Amino acid sequence: MQSDIEIAQAAEVWPIDDIAAKVGLQKHEVEPYGRDKAKINIDPTVARKTALGKLILVTSINPTPAGEGKSTVTVGLSDALALAGKNVMIALREPSLGPVMGMKGGATGGGYSQVVPMADINLHFTGDFHALTSAHNTLAAVIDNSIYQGNPLNIDPRRMIWKRALDVNDRALRHTVIGLGGPTSGVPREDGFDITVASELMAILTLSHDLMDLKARIEKIVIGYTYDREPVTVKELGVAGALTTLLKDAIKPNLVQTLAHTPTLIHGGPFANIAQGTNSIRATKTALQLADYVVTEAGFGADLGGEKFLDFKVPLLGKTPDAIVIVATVRALKMHGGKAKDDLKTPDVEALKRGLANLGQHLNAMMRYGVPVVVAVNRFVTDTPEEIETVAAYAREHGAEAYLANVWEQGGAGAPELAQAVIEAVERPSVFKPLYDFEDEAMDKLNKIVTTIYGGAGVELSDKAAKQLKQFAKYGWDKLPIIMAKTQYSLSDDAKKLGAPKDFKIHVREFVPKLGAGFLVAMTGSILTMPGLPKHPAAYDIDIDENGHITGLF
């Protein structure tokens, strides 16, 4: 069996201009990065065909260490739609470099359902994340310089929100003290680093329609508070223009291709807990202008990325989805049913049946939005026919059809029925019903998310969070959309509660205002915004030879 990187490096990759031509892009709209990557620069508000493409959201059950293969299914489904003669584009998130050196697989699919050039996409790609790192840390340097140069904005160094950022898994940078070394080296204060994808600039970049929208959002970022507890914004610091200049290319979506040469936009990678968790609005809009079918995914499970896509991204996008695909695997469902990770290869219909409650909750949650929902069972070689039929029967009982996706092994040829089901689903009449209005009170929004999407009993605020809501009302921030930062492993805020827990409360520890992105993050449990490396990091195994041939990348 070949590894992902072996398959990817052996692939025949078409010149990117040929991929661009498949969706009607002209040469002046394509900025090449090498011969197999490009940035696309079109105005996605200008119609290029009679109707926007059909929008298909791929989401999943709660992820487990067993792996769900959501990206793999997204790529395989798209290639299957292309095989069925459809004009299709994919809109994915960019992988973060930090985890690539740590332990996580990339976001470029797997097996014969991959996006290429796989190594480049997982390493520096077209430099978008590096531009974000630069902009993020330029702002941090300007803030500390302002404090050092007489502090004209009266910034309280003990009440900072803006930290520094690096696209590295580096736990030692989580909590730091900076400004040491005497009077010429700044003002000492507590600080810390987030991984770049956790930067508010990432959320902003992927929400911005154009450069001026980007600049306006950057101006609104609150970086901390004055000694008088008034918020301090980037507008007051006067560097929104410089930061926007640093992001002038990063705002343009990146074009690559699948192994089957399906045009794929990969752009932006905000987390699905502390941010909206989907690729950029600009990339999605660009794809909708260029293709008849646009397949996109949202991070983590339907409770996190799915909910945020539907309640937060859709209103900004101005286009509702035409179908939702929920990815599940027999292996992961068995884990949700209590089976140990090391024991997943043995058939166990009883564990599977117990775990199906997790799929059931996500199915109910997604179906309430009024959009057709299809279940995709991402096939592993150890799955038995009885196990697969058990999932299909469960889905049918809950009002949806389940189809096999054998795309890791066969590419698009492994999912003809799934593709056909999606083609039929997007033609079904549907009326999109959002979960909440932006004007709802914060507590109403929170409770709707917890009860309807998570199947929980409601929300509890810490004293600090309750106090913050009152304070935010004073600043006019209390009606912002809520972005729930919760563990991805459970529908509850306890990562160990698999399956479909009941009667639980979600505990909001604090809110983090993201004024540029335009949302309030509700922090539950301990969400790490700077990962660490494992005992044996992937970096130990990555190597390159004299011909540039890479090994050990997953």
Added chain:
Amino acid sequence: MQSDIEIAQAAEVWPIDDIAAKVGLQKHEVEPYGRDKAKINIDPTVARKTALGKLILVTSINPTPAGEGKSTVTVGLSDALALAGKNVMIALREPSLGPVMGMKGGATGGGYSQVVPMADINLHFTGDFHALTSAHNTLAAVIDNSIYQGNPLNIDPRRMIWKRALDVNDRALRHTVIGLGGPTSGVPREDGFDITVASELMAILTLSHDLMDLKARIEKIVIGYTYDREPVTVKELGVAGALTTLLKDAIKPNLVQTLAHTPTLIHGGPFANIAQGTNSIRATKTALQLADYVVTEAGFGADLGGEKFLDFKVPLLGKTPDAIVIVATVRALKMHGGKAKDDLKTPDVEALKRGLANLGQHLNAMMRYGVPVVVAVNRFVTDTPEEIETVAAYAREHGAEAYLANVWEQGGAGAPELAQAVIEAVERPSVFKPLYDFEDEAMDKLNKIVTTIYGGAGVELSDKAAKQLKQFAKYGWDKLPIIMAKTQYSLSDDAKKLGAPKDFKIHVREFVPKLGAGFLVAMTGSILTMPGLPKHPAAYDIDIDENGHITGLF
């Protein structure tokens, strides 16, 4: 008068494939980044024409705040050579992003002697520095992770050499404490950040002939010491392959063009104090294969970049220079003669005559290498004919001819005589005489540099530095080439001593071993490896409009 960015943005920029074709590059050797930048991937050890190009080194007097315009002259001279019908390429260093947001002008020339696309080159360019930042901090994370995960290499966290790096001017990061926040967030220790161009990886990248040379050098980096005071290398950490993989594209030189469409390789930007201060060996070798005339520059004055180019880069390059151009300005020489910066516009032949001693020392130093030396007087509008003639007469008395470079105002058309003089100089027979042998003792190397190049009386070691030399002999490091880290403003190690000071000693405070780069840095005075921002950073003035038009970049 138009600003540099206005001139650059109004320029007619040719498609990069056309620029590549001018020097015989084929499509498969060119990896485009946008339509006006590309990476060049050829084997520079394979002959493409009957002889290597002529190599012309541009260096200067000690820089002053008045500005010398070394890059501007490099570009203007090259365009003048092209106007004279020569097949010419430029090999320059890449600008660092940190200073662009601070106060320094870019390294892309000025006026009508510029390299374009100016904004892109000064911002992210093709991502080389971002790749270095990633590799540098990946290594740092791996080191701290190794300490955290049981410290199998017995690394002493109090004796670390490897710091972290960012391409930002951020004084608050010079001295930090990391690993705070309890047992799950690493091991607390003192740390700090250098600006990315100061990373040893920058020196290594620009010295490496190919990927395997790069990997072998990375393996040799000493990151710190064990509790038993034994050096710890990257090879022991096992991530040389991963770091080389992160630099697989950064090792390829970048092709751009001047306003007059002269092909220009811009690649790497090591400092000329703590590193070798010139563009990459690979870029220079590539240019020598492609063009008949290769014009390159070295950082700071002839005492720093010039000396390092001749004594350290030339042996590794395997090609000696055919001519050396020393850039001077009337304004800077008047400052060296004691005239105040605010008073430079008024004619003052007496101050000029006093300051000419600075030029004299550099002339003597460069002429001793046995290569023809030409003086270029970079013209400012306030220069009087008498002042210019005074410089020319001084140069003649010291055995060199001086020529006017009016290239800021006129581009290549402003330096026909300088170009003709260089064309004649490179044909003169010459025998290159290096200053020292690599096998010389460290003290001999140091004394030769100080007495012959700086015109000083010798070198003094601190107790620490003397102790280090003994320790390094034990590790076999004592015969490495010496890289002198000294202020660029004076021939001495006191930035305030302008002109040509005499009878001074150079005080070496400590040595910094750079085993991957293969040199010992001799630290004199206080060399900052992380700059700060000024009270009014350039970032305050940089802006971009809805069409991507940039203002305020210099």
